[in-house]
Amino acid sequence: MGNLIWHDLGRFISITASVYAVWSSFFGFYYRKFFWDFVGGTLRDPGGIQPAPGAAVFITLIVKAPIIQILAMILGMMIVALEYSLPLVKGLALYRSFVVRIVLLFFQSFLCILYYQVNSTMLASEIISKIPVSYDNGLASGSLFFFPSTVNIHNELGVDFEIRLCPALQKKPRLPTPHFNGGADEPVSEPLANVDPFTPPYDPGLLVGELISEEISQQYVVLMNKYSVVPRHFLLITKEYQSQTSPLMPDDLLQAYALLVAGKKAGKNMFAFYNCGDLSGASQPHKHLQFIETEDDGPPIESLAGSISLESPGKPFSIERLPWANHVFRFPSNLPSSPVHKREPILADAFISLLDLVISTVRYDPTYPAGLPSYNVILTLEHMHLIPRRFENHTIDSTGDDLSVNSMGFAGMLLVKSERELEAVKTEGLGKILRSVALQSVHDIQVAGSTRDIDGDATSML
Numbered sequence: 001m002g003n004l005i006w007h008d009l010g011r012f013i014s015i016t017a018s019v020y021a022v023w024s025s026f027f028g029f030y031y032r033k034f035f036w037d038f039v040g041g042t043l044r045d046p047g048g049i050q051p052a053p054g055a056a057v058f059i060t061l062i063v064k065a066p067i068i069q070i071l072a073m074i075l076g077m078m079i080v081a082l083e084y085s086l087p088l089v090k091g092l093a094l095y096r097s098f099v100v101r102i103v104l105l106f107f108q109s110f111l112c113i114l115y116y117q118v119n120s121t122m123l124a125s126e127i128i129s130k131i132p133v134s135y136d137n138g139l140a141s142g143s144l145f146f147f148p149s150t151v152n153i154h155n156e157l158g159v160d161f162e163i164r165l166c167p168a169l170q171k172k173p174r175l176p177t178p179h180f181n182g183g184a185d186e187p188v189s190e191p192l193a194n195v196d197p198f199t200p201p202y203d204p205g206l207l208v209g210e211l212i213s214e215e216i217s218q219q220y221v222v223l224m225n226k227y228s229v230v231p232r233h234f235l236l237i238t239k240e241y242q243s244q245t246s247p248l249m250p251d252d253l254l255q256a257y258a259l260l261v262a263g264k265k266a267g268k269n270m271f272a273f274y275n276c277g278d279l280s281g282a283s284q285p286h287k288h289l290q291f292i293e294t295e296d297d298g299p300p301i302e303s304l305a306g307s308i309s310l311e312s313p314g315k316p317f318s319i320e321r322l323p324w325a326n327h328v329f330r331f332p333s334n335l336p337s338s339p340v341h342k343r344e345p346i347l348a349d350a351f352i353s354l355l356d357l358v359i360s361t362v363r364y365d366p367t368y369p370a371g372l373p374s375y376n377v378i379l380t381l382e383h384m385h386l387i388p389r390r391f392e393n394h395t396i397d398s399t400g401d402d403l404s405v406n407s408m409g410f411a412g413m414l415l416v417k418s419e420r421e422l423e424a425v426k427t428e429g430l431g432k433i434l435r436s437v438a439l440q441s442v443h444d445i446q447v448a449g450s451t452r453d454i455d456g457d458a459t460s461m462l
């Protein structure tokens with residue numbers, strides 16, 4: 001009788017351990033880490049633990065491909081089948097063998113102590129503090145490519161435009177602009193879905209962590225930008241697939257703003273941007289916002305926005321000096337210190353009112369293609385800017401080259417690949433270039449309240 005109880009207790013312990021091994025190996029697929037990387041490793045600041053060269057085989061078998069995790073999962077399932085036990089197994093000689101059990105359990109523990117599931121859920125402040133280390137790790141592991149550039153300041157329209165000359169980009173193949181699904185939050189068609197880099201498993205050399213917040217239900221992942229021209233450029237991605245044509249939701253805005261606030265507290269000025277739709281300059285169909293650090297208080301366009309004195313605070317306005325349609329909202333000055341429940345209606349209402357204006361602007365252009373409008377969003381701690389887009393590229397008159405423009409262009413930061421292109425852009429003028437890919441402002445008509453309503457209310461286009 002006593003033996004029977006010990007026997008059953010042993011069985012239950014073995015089943016529990018094996019179920020846990022299966023469960024942990026499953027998480028180990030997504031969050032891959034070799035547990036013993038600190039043995040002989042070097043601790044760098046910044047950079048974190050750099051594993052010893054002797055650990056390369058484990059990095060390959062655990063981090064690059066989850067081979068050990070797969071073996072642990074198979075072994076765990078085999079032990080559960082043996083101990084539970086499946087009728088198929090009951091007839092076998094190994095079912096009655098203690099030695100087989102001991103060997104299997106020994107291997108199971110050996111495999112499971114090799115890997116570790118990094119708990120990567122973090123608050124905005126933790127994400128921000130991890131960005132420099134993640135950037136250095138990404139570079140060191142070869143997952144992240146940095147393209148050095150030189151900044152040329154070009155003053156036009158009262159804005160100190162930053163034109164980055166980045167010759168190394170000539171070698172980077174340009175991704176074709178995807179044609180997004182018509183706003184449906186369903187994964188894109190098969191060929192594109194297969195190459196969506198923003199779905200798991202994430203490249204461990206680029207993953208910063210999962211962003212969580214007690215008040216926000218939508219889940220997000222933060223990844224370093226694989227191809228960085230500006231150091232520490234990172235992306236906020238919806239964990240579940242959502243389309244890049246869909247408007248920003250209150251949760252998207254709250255998390256983006258929380259990251260900007262956390263950045264400011266850590267002494268970093270950042271801005272966020274979102275390229276929405278076919279003509280916005282986006283290259284990935286999975287919803288992602290991007291974050292860039294700036295030396296000044298914000299991107300070049302911010303000082304112009306900040307210099308405007310508002311007759312009606314709390315209402316959208318337009319920077320009339322700019323020759324393209326732009327819709328801007330200034331946040332109350334206490335927004336960065338406000339609690340989430342107070343921030344949410346302000347951010348959400350600002351976005352909806354600007355989006356209404358974008359849709360109304362688009363409707364004044366009879367040639368605008370049918371379907372969802374494209375626009376760029378620039379978010380700083382002080383302002384939200386929405387710029388409706390008509391074309392993705394501008395063809396430079398003197399060279400005939402196509403220049404792709406996204407939110408960064410409207411933030412006042414443009415990228416060129418050669419000296420020749422730099423000179424051509426300066427000669428052509430940023431005003432002309434940006435106007436040609438955007439729309440004509442109809443702000444005066446909109447202010448006068450005579451916004452033309454063609455197909456009912458604006459939200460019907462969403």
Ligand code: AMP
Nearest residue numbers: 197223224225226227275281282283284
């Ligand atoms: P957009 O072109 O606006 O859609 O932004 C997509 C961003 O994702 C670009 O800045 C790319 O450099 C970046 N990117 C492309 N592939 C990857 C990847 N596999 N992992 C992380 N970032 C990526």
